[in-house]
Amino acid sequence: MSRRAADRIAWACCVVGLLLLVGCHKKPLEYQPTPYDLQIPKHFPTLLNIPADNPMTVEGVALGKRLFHDTQLGGYQGSDMSRRLSCATCHDRQHGYDVGPDNPRLQEGRPCGANGPTRHNALPLCNLVFNREGYLWNGAVSGEKNIEDIVLAAITAEDELAADTAEVVARIAADPEYREMFRKAFGTEAVTMDRIQKAIAQYVRSLVSANSRFDQYLRGETQLSEQELRGYVLFTTEEGADCFHCHGGAGTPLFTTNQFYNNALDATLAADNDRYSVTGDPQDIGAYRAPTMRNIAVSGPYMHDGRFRTLDEVLEFYNSGLQYSEYVHPYMHKLPDGGAHLTPSDIAALKAFLNTLTDEEFIQEN
Ligand code: HEC
Ligand code: HEC
The missing domain is CATH 1.10.760.10 (Cytochrome c-like domain)
Known part of the structure; x- marks a missing residue:
């Protein structure tokens, strides 16, 4: 074989090798959510309440945080801003993610959702990831049911956000920034109610208080x-x-x-x-x-x-x-x-x- 021919073969091998390398790495490069490093404070329970099909990721928590504070999740989208509600309306950070005694939406000790006051007072969202005994005042959400289910209920309930799920999905999907966040958190741009529930639940689980x-x-x-x-x-x-x-x-x-x-x-x-x-x-x-x-x-x-x-x-x-x-x-x-x-x-x-x-x-x- 001439020297030139050998060089050509060597070059060709290099190119094929490079192409293979790029090809192999392409998929993981697109979708690599970062596992969320939930720090368990000293002496806290080490058993966490995280469903197997919704592991926490940095990207999922970031998406959930934005959705939690977004009034596009509410059924009312009119011009009266005081009627535009989000999760944060009743779960306000300044009040330990509870409603707070001076909240304008309080009526006789209970927060007012889109169409009237809730049946019970709100609860603080704090260290819920360590609770394996049941959520809500009466523990009705436990076992197979988890925070993901509470998110769906809160979005649809008449006395909370009173929204139509198809309309919520359409509003969120219309925003290219959101679609990019869904891609980073879940691998594709598809906005679905299931993914909205999962992301918000991840964010709620990230709310850990241990520095009083x-x-x-x-x-x-x-x-x-x-x-x-x-x-x-x-x-x-x-x-x-x-x-x-x-x-x-x-x-x-x-x-x-x-x-x-x-x-x-x-x-x-x-x-x-x-x-x-x-x-x-x-x-x-x-x-x-x-x-x-x-x-x-x-x-x-x-x-x-x-x-x-x-x-x-x-x-x-x-x-x-x-x-x-x-x-x-x-x-x-x-x-x-x-x-x-x-x-x-x-x-x-x-x-x-x-x-x-x-x-x-x-x-x-x-
Ligand atoms: C209108 C006020 C209101 C809004 C809006 C609201 N919540 Fe709540 N939330 C409540 C009330 C009231 C409870 C307690 C209900 C009960 O136990 O009967 C509650 C309970 C919860 C709990 C259970 C906490 C625990 O310790 O068991 C979670 C989780 C929660 N809400 C998440 C959310 C999320 C996420 C959203 C937005 C999608 C949301 N909430 C919107 C009023 C509200
Ligand atoms: C037998 C169990 C028990 C004991 C003992 C007890 N509590 Fe409670 N506490 C509860 C329960 C259950 C609730 C919620 C009751 C309800 O809303 O109907 C509650 C509610 C509260 C609340 C309101 C929490 C909120 O977010 O709304 C405070 C504050 C409180 N307790 C403080 C105390 C203090 C201080 C003591 C001691 C003097 C005490 N508790 C003793 C069971 C107990």
Whole structure:
């Protein structure tokens, strides 16, 4: 073989090799979502509630965040901006992704969706990825059902966003920027309701709060005042205010067991979509999920029906307002006395402790 012929063959091999290389790499280059690195804070549960068919990715969370705040998800698209709703209308970051006591859409403790108030008060979206006991006040969403299902319900419910899913999909798909985000998150530009649900659920799961002053204190990064520490002791002792059986403490860092209790709010029981409506077990009459104490100072109004506007009202209830019924949970040890009957200075200490659970970083606008 002549030298020229050998050179030609060598060149041809190089070109074919390069083409092969490019060919092989083309597909993965197009669709390579980055796994989302969910940091599990120290002492938090390590079992996460993430469905196998919706792993979290950086691109999916970013898309979900944008959709969560987008009023194009609402049924009303008219010119009255106060009627344009998104998830963030009722789940406001500044209020720990709860509705907040000054929200203009509140009506008697419950947020008003597109066509009237919701049946219950809103819940804070915080550390939900660690909850494996059931979502909503009564835990109706559990097992096969997950946050993806809550997203669909919120978009379509008359008392929430009241939107038509086909119209939502069409509005989002009309935006080229969104289509590019769908491609990055799911591999193709196709906008579907299933993908919208998945992306928003990923974003909701990314909302982790574990940097309150109390956390910083546990990590040895800051000191708490004597009053705040006194409040913590009251919170976590039976002789004190006895809150920890249901709302946790340092050993239960979610500051809730995520279990369901009747906490003596009412003597007469107009069971309203309570835990009993899910289980049919009479022991669950008037029982609701114990909400987290994290960011509690900013996440009012309080209780499933939003009956208390301030923490002071809540503490007054636990101090002297307990209502007897046979359904009250045995953990409500102060029931026979009608409450904990703390001194005003102890109540102030308890409140000071609850205030240390606000995570400023989590609630700041970004
Ligand atoms: C009009 C107010 C309103 C809007 C808008 C709204 N929600 Fe909610 N959300 C609520 C209420 C009220 C609850 C509690 C319902 C219950 O348990 O009965 C809730 C509960 C939830 C929960 C369960 C939290 C838990 O701890 O169990 C999730 C998740 C959630 N909403 C996500 C969303 C998403 C995502 C959107 C947007 C697609 C949205 N919500 C829009 C009012 C609203
Ligand atoms: C037997 C369990 C139990 C005990 C003990 C208990 N709670 Fe609760 N707590 C609940 C339940 C359940 C709810 C929700 C009830 C409802 O909405 O109907 C709740 C609601 C609350 C809320 C309102 C949360 C929100 O987001 O709306 C606060 C604040 C609160 N509790 C603080 C305390 C404090 C402080 C103590 C101790 C003095 C205490 N709890 C003792 C079970 C308990």
